[in-house]
Amino acid sequence: MRARPGALQVGSFRGVPIRVHVSLLVALPLLALSFGGALQQAAETADVPPGALSGHPWAWGLAVAVGLFLSVLLHEMAHTLYALRHGGEVHGITLMIVGGVSELAEVPKRPRDEAVMALVGPLTSLGLAAFLGALTWLVHGLGMFQVQFALFTLAMLNAVLGGFNLLPAFPMDGGRIVRAALTPRLGLLRATRVAAGLGRMFAVLFGVWGLVTLNPFTLVVAFFVLMGAEGESRQVRMKALLERVNVEALMTPRMVGVDLDLSMQDAHWALRHEHVSMLPVTSAGRPVGRVTWAAAQAVPEAQRGGYVVRDAMEDGVVADLREDGWAALRRMAEARVPMAAVVDEEGLLAGTLDWNDIQRGMARAEEAERQRSGPGWPRERTA
Structure with missing residues (x-):
């Protein structure tokens, strides 16, 4: 409902402020190091010959990290555009360490509207992945290895972003689709509890995987998924109570x-x-x-x-x-x-x-x- 603390405005889209959370400023160098360290393996996956990529691996890592969050921005802009076209009110888009969030004034009253609005983000990401994948196929074999690698990497990032957000748990878009599907039968409060419970389950799975693989970024994702699930459940519960009290x-x-x-x-x-x-x-x-x-x-x-x-x-x-x-x-x-x-x-x-x-x-x-x-x-x- 309000601007998140620790967020800096960097632009706007159709009058909606676009903000960058300070957690993102911390994450970008870490992601750059992570992507840079796996550059050779990523090049092999993209069918790019060893040594064909010029530039420092960390520079490529930073470019990939920035590309990821630009993809997240497009994902959130799709949510915002749908909301604005259907009479909704959006107070801002905030890019964070594990993705982005469109700050709506209110959840759509009709479950169908919430489901469609949640779905347009992942569909945008998957559509971008398909488009960039097609471009990768077109330039394959032309010796344009830098372009081929960039297109392939962005296609993979958008595919992962779209798939991740379709997980049926809060705070991902899939959790909102689950809630919308359950609301006519269970009511908003109980449907939110189910989606939030799924969010907690996925947070535990991410946390266990992060510990097993010693991946700190996966642990951070687990923490933010858990906090997102708890926050959504708490807000809907608060709404249900306060709407009954003058x-x-x-x-x-x-x-x-x-x-x-x-x-x-x-x-x-x-x-x-x-x-x-x-x-x-x-x-x-x-x-x-x-x-x-x-x-x-x-x-x-x-x-x-x-x-x-x-x-x-x-x-x-x-x-x-x-x-x-x-x-x-x-x-x-x-x-x-x-x-x-x-x-x-x-x-x-x-x-x-x-x-x-x-x-x-x-x-x-x-x-x-x-x-x-x-x-x-x-x-x-x-x-």
Whole structure:
């Protein structure tokens, strides 16, 4: 739902930011060394004579590593393009150490749409593999060994990328296809549990294989697959809980904020008195932004009386008393704001909502569901 921490924006596609995670910057040299060390074996596989490749093996390794992540980018752009053409909202594409992720505002509501959107990525990769493989066949025997090797390697990378993402487990695309197929019968929550369980199983298999072969990259893949499966399962579970709870039941009641025309000295005192890192800024009782402890601290103590809150306030997020907690959390995450001001029917401040409120509300809702449902919680109506 939001930009991942540790990611740097390097471009955009149809208005969608393209980011590179710092893990990728660490992975590229390691992949270059790995590919460079296996260059001779790779050349033999591509039917390129020994010594026909000019240049340092590590340079070839780096080129192959960059080619892999360009292939991942095309894979993710296919997901993004499908989502945008079907009315979806994508907040960004992030390239990471084990691939990429398209950050959707929301999972498609129809299982069929999720399945097709998941499928277009691997089909794009496999299509590229077939196209590059055909070009490799065309240049074979022409003595263009550098081109032949590059085309063959990129074809193999895309074939592996497409096949890997079709594994029927989260966080790969195949896991989303499995969930989409099971959702009409099991419901979204239980279908996610099955796909996440398959993801954990594959993570264990990757981990065992990495230990047996002493391959650190396979161990890293196992770790990220496990984290992806856990994260997807946790998010869907959170969504299922919060959609049933109104913001009013989650929020911290608060009738008074920091008035727009108060001094920063007053804001500093209010933040200290409330023991919070931020408070809503109000005008005539209506929230218009937020003021943070960091902003108050940034003004020298001797000068706080000469600055008013409107000079230092930041944009905020507003939530309605009657809307569900998931909708409010999504809006906070998309705006990258850790607190929402809650308003009543007249638009007046009624409370605040932050992550601590959400965690406490989820714990209460979870306990209530357990007591109502008994063993086997949570139960979900099938479609």
